[in-house]
Amino acid sequence: MxxxxxxxxxxxxxxxxxxxxxxxxxxxxxxxxxxxxxxxxxxxxxxxxxxxxxxxxxxxxxxxxxxxxxxxxxxxxxxxxxxxxxxxxxxxxxxxxxxxxxxxxxxxxxxxxxxxxxxxxxxxxxxxxxxxxxxxxxxxxxxxxxxxxxxxxxxxxxxxxxxxxxxxxxxxxxxxxxxxxxxxxxxxxxxxxxxxxxxxxxxxxxxxxxxxxxxxxxxxxxxxxxxxxPEAARPMLMGFQSSEDAGDCVAAVIASGIIPVALEFMDRPAIHVCENFANAGYPLDVEALLIVEVEGSESEIDSLLDKIATIAQEFNPSVIRISQSPEESLAIWKGRKSAFGAMGQISDYYCMDGTIPTNKLSEVLSEIARICARHELKVANIFHAGDGNLHPLVLYDANNADEVRRAEEAGAEILKHCVRVGGCLTGEHGVGVEKRDIMYEQxxxxxxxxxxxxxxxxxxxxxxxxxxxxxxxxxxxxxxxxxx
Amino acid sequence: MAHVIRPSEEEELSSFIAEAAESGVPIEVFGAATKRDIGRPLQVEATVSSENLTGITLYEPSELVLSAGSGTPLADIEDLLRQYNQQLPFEPIDLGPVLKGEAGRGTLGAVFATNFSGPRRIFSGSARDHLIGMRAINGRGELFKSGGRVMKNVTGYDLSRTLTGSWGTLAVMTEVTVKVLPIAEETRTLLFFDLLDEIAIDLMCDAVITPYEVSATVHIDQELVSHIAPDELASQGKSITAIRLENFSESLDYRIEQLRTQFQSYGDIELLNDAQSLEFWSSIRQLKFLQVSNDPVWRISTLPKNAAEVVRGIRAHHPQCSAVYEWSGGLIWLLMPPLSDAGTSEVRRSVGALGGHATLIRSDVSTRASVEVFHPLQKGPMKITQHLKNVFDPAGILNPGRMYPGI
Structure with a gap:
């Protein structure tokens, strides 16, 4: 930077x-x-x-x-x-x-x-x-x-x-x-x-x-x-003890023929920051959280969420919670949609935007953890699990020139890894000035x-x-x- | 057909085009040639087909993604997807029999070269909406890629979409990657009969703005129902207006009932069950309604609410023309009487007055040589179109003049 x-x-x-x-x-x-x-x-x-x-x-x-x-x-x-x-x-x-x-x-x-x-x-x-x-x-x-x-x-x-x-x-x-x-x-x-x-x-x-x-x-x-x-929409929360379980659950839901309107993933650090900010009722003792939303009439929603919950049972969920009210649904989404703002309140962060094949999620999360540990930086991950768009938020202190440099290096390494596993440098934010110099990676x-x-x-x-x-x-x- | 080069490797195709560019040899490009008779007639010295660039190179059902050589038969791809209960969401049409060819021979590449989508376009989006990556060889013989194998990708300019609908005039696609979706558990269809065009369009437009996820609508003039399946429908000889729902069975019970109640004022409603629905919509996808004759056919895109008036404007001059309205009226298939100019000036005038664009899909070669097949572009878009042609194919050798003079 x-x-x-x-x-x-x-x-x-x-x-x-x-x-x-x-x-x-x-x-x-x-x-x-x-x-x-x-x-x-x-x-x-x-x-x-x-x-x-x-x-x-x-x-x-x-x-x-x-x-x-x-x-x-x-x-x-x-x-x-x-x-x-x-x-x-x-x-x-x-x-x-x-x-x-x-x-x-x-x-x-x-x-x-x-x-x-x-x-x-x-x-x-x-x-x-x-x-x-x-x-x-x-x-x-x-x-x-x-x-x-x-x-x-x-x-x-x-x-x-x-x-x-x-x-x-x-x-x-x-x-x-x-x-x-x-x-x-x-x-x-x-x-x-x-x-x-x-x-x-x-x-x-x-x-x-x-x-x-x-x-x-x-x-x-x-x-x-x-x-x-739609007539109505309602999210449910599912907590898992590993990102593998969460990722496998997403694959199983899609394989069942259900395409939820949204399928969002957060890792433990992201869950904690968002919950602290929005009081959304997210479970804090899980490694991975999925927010799954479906649409339709109230009875159709009940039926679809039941189907999804049944599928999820195979992947050892610690928590499955279906929103019980419009207020609860709003809180669930508020937590997710304010993730970037919430993170901004506790630290400067560098928001990455790679996309990966969805079945590489666990592998990529481990690699991100390794990259950030090597650069002595913390990271939280938000992931559009249905389409593979991954937002690692690399935390740094903007007043510390060395941390800024390390965050920049870690970010570039993460994106290069996304490309290496078959993904791309940017899923929805664009290239801008940020990623222009690594375009040759892709x-x-x-x-x-x-x-x-x-x-x-x-x-x-x-x-x-x-x-x-x-x-x-x-x-x-x-x-x-x-x-x- | 003159000698056709059918490379089976990208490198072979690349060198062939590079040499042609060097020596300024114009080339006709196609896949299985099922849509070869659409466009202005070509003057070429060589012909190249992508139909040996075949093979499904990637299919990850849980990621909803498939990549295949551009020459891979669509039928092969749909067969494989069906095994995993998935499909191409935009329901590509089959123009083969309409153009006096065989059914089921089209290639995947041609779907994107034409960007023609089928009935589900109104709900799921078009072919171009499901294209997520491409490899192609430009008019210089250079192999380039755009997009990739992941669904969300904004890295660099969207060249893949730029090539959709370019009819082989910018580059030759060698591999495409598409987003696929699950097949719904069940399909049902509501049928209405004997509605006037305007009334049918009102009904279809109202149906797609219900929250019940109507996945296709069509209104077929009574003159064109004779080839529609199932047979008992065709034999009734009445105009048909159809509204399709695809979903889990228990949702369909509820949704069908809601639609029935809302639209009871449109007259008696018949219901097609799952098997009948699949048969009916398959006949729409195959454009059976255009197989009643070999007369000229236009494909017109317009705003749904203007569609009936567009057709009325043409009928004022050619009372014998018949229409099918898909996409709630946003797409009109117009079967003209056997006119030597295919009724071009009346079609263009009516479409021009109400907005939209018209492409001549079926006509004899002398007509194609004497009228504009693709809708003439406004000055601004034509300028950009020329820029693009110069950028991708500076020697002007790929399907030269197929779409517009010099394009």
Missing amino acids: SSLVLPEPDTAVLIKRNPLLKGLKKAVPGLDIISDEDGRRAFEADALTAYKMMPMAVVLPVNTEQVSAILKFCNQHNIKVVPRGAGTSLCGGALPCEDSIVVGLSRMNRVLDIDFPNRMATVQTGITNLGISNAVEANGFFYAPDPSSQLACTLGGNIAMNSGGAHCLKYGVTTNNILALKVVLIDGEVIDIGGGYLDQPGYDLIGLFVGSEGQFGIVTEATVRLLKS FSTVDMEQQTRIKSAFDPNWLLNPGKVFPLDETPQATADGES
């Missing part, structure tokens, strides 16, 4: 900062430009707080036309652009560069159209994830992807990172729930992709844009799929070139969200030769 290098600032831009900002003001009438130091300070980092960099300015557009004019101006003057939603990225996806302008979309948070018969809503992408569900809740609908930060994080950020959440085992991640996008390219051109239909004409450009980490353009509006809320040179060529086609000067996703030696100069 301490060793992060950002792209070399463009001194020609830095030197002209004031006239450029004046020019921008003129080019985009009415644009709110934050250029004072205190104002910019609020945007110098995202939720990966170990990295900070003050941008030249922050702009807060209110509509697509302004975003278009901003990008056109920046492109003409070779100014780097860092798109930003709510700044909740855990991988430095919204980290500014010194010579960049941050384009914050938080003021573009309106719901533009709700179409229940066709099951979709069109919104500006600065809306919070939960804001979408709140807007349609009274009619019994919801927007499915539910990252833990859903109260704060924006749809724009979710689209950039293809965010998931605890309930994506059943409902899919962001890319599975987007029907159309309005995108502003670096030259200011505004393009509409998709139209709310269940498939697109031509290439899957929605698939291309979702997860592109703000490097192809700025998405200003999106049409999302709305789903009808990808070959050819794999990387195939991606950087697309980046260059959209953004020949690599002005959009620079320094993210790719090691810095993959930047335009390095790829120019490969372009036709």
Whole structure:
């Protein structure tokens, strides 16, 4: 973390900062430009707080036309652009560069159209994830992807990172729930992709844009799929004396043909921290805890949870507890969803986001324990057990430079191990600046070139969200030769 | 058919494409060629098939993941999955017989090259939604990968999805990895008869916004029911509107009853049991309703609530056309009378006015040569499409011009 290098600032831009900002003001009438130091300070980092960099300015557009004019101006003057939603990225996806302008979309948070018969809503992408569900809740609908930060994080950020959440085992991640996008390219051109239909004409450009980490353009509006809320949902808790038992139980549940709406795993340290924070009633004398949630009518839920409990009996559960009330269900989820916040109250932590084949869970947890012990660091693990997405939280003291370095090293070793067992570096947070330098662990040179060529086609000067996703030696100069 | 190269190794395919790129030789690419007659006619000097890139390389039922060579027959994959009580959730369709070929011959790769999904798309998502990784060879002959074998993966750009629906014009897939799901314990279907298109669409749209997890809906014009299974349904000669539920048996008792009560005003309701339901939906998946003739067929994507009006706009000019509405109306299969231009201008005009896109699925080669088969793109998406073609296939040798001029 301490060793992060950002792209070399463009001194020609830095030197002209004031006239450029004046020019921008003129080019985009009415644009709110934050250029004072205190104002910019609020945007110098995202939720990966170990990295900070003050941008030249922050702009807060209110509509697509302004975003278009901003990008056109920046492109003409070779100014780097860092798109930003709510700044909740855990991988430095919204980290500014010194010579960049941050384009914050938080003021573009309106719901533009709700179409229940066709099951979709069109919104500006600065809306919070939960804001979408709140807007349609009274009619019994919801927007499915539910990252833990859903109260704060924006749809724009979710689209950039293809965010998931605890309930994506059943409902899919962001890319599975987007029907159309309005995108502003670096030259200011505004393009509409998709139209709310269940498939697109031509290439899957929605698939291309979702997860592109703000490097192809700025998405200003999106049409999302709305789903009808189930009649009811209820979680149960199951405690085990080993992660093997918990992992085997998950496999057996899935093999039985039941796909719960959520299947979450916590190890002992995580259980204790979450319970201490949320008083969720988690058992404290177990090594592994599963939260399993199912949906349906009350009697269907009873029947499904019974089936799951019966399956679990084969794996020596110490505790099986089915939620008895809506309040208890809320508490159970509050514990899980506040895991990161709760951990933050007791220590600085570095949240990893690898994905592993689910049957490697025990092996990977042991390796994580070994890695952290070697670096003399504590770790707690949260795991989306149904889909293999693992969040080790490596605890460290941000004021201790040596611990920071060790945490960074341990994190990289953990992710490399995830790749080694058949998994990947990031399941739902994105690459950002955090993982860009270990991309070669997962990808070959050819794999990387195939991606950087697309980046260059959209953004020949690599002005959009620079320094993210790719090691810095993959930047335009390095790829120019490969372009036709 | 001219001499077809059928590499059985990625390296062989890779060198073949690299050499073709070097010398600018345009190549036709397909799997088992069951959908070869969709698209603008090609002018090529070589033909390559992925159908020898076969074999299931990974199947972990408890992880819900399967990888296979792109040329692996879909039928083999579905047979294996069935042994473990699992399935491809998006229920891929079989276009073979519709295009005068055999049934059950399509390959896994072609499912993703076309991104055509079946009835369950409305509940479980499309083919592209279940794609989690891919290996492919681009138009330079370079083998690259994207995604992997784990369900959640946002490492790098999503090139796998970018290649879905690209009809072999960007790269040749060599291996794909998909998410699979369990087969439901039981399937049942509610049937309604003689509903007007608009009414049927209202019913289907209302059905999918109940909390009962309707997994498919279809409305079939009475002219197209004759090949539908079971036979006794076909022989009634009435339009059919069907709503499917898949779940544990005890849930179905409750859910069917709820739907029956809610939708009793739509007239008499018949119920298909598990076996009948499987037979019925299998005939929908095989597009039996399009096998009543060899006339031109359009596949139209639109908003469900506009679907009936889209068809009405076309019927105003071609009263003999018949429609099947899947996905509550979001997908229309339109069987046209035997027109030399397949009714292209009326289809495009009606779809253009109400929103959506139309692809000509069946027509003779002279029609395909004279009209746009794929829906013309707006300027912006076409610009990105050209960027992508240049990036993946700079020499323009892979299925050149199949989708659009130069693409």
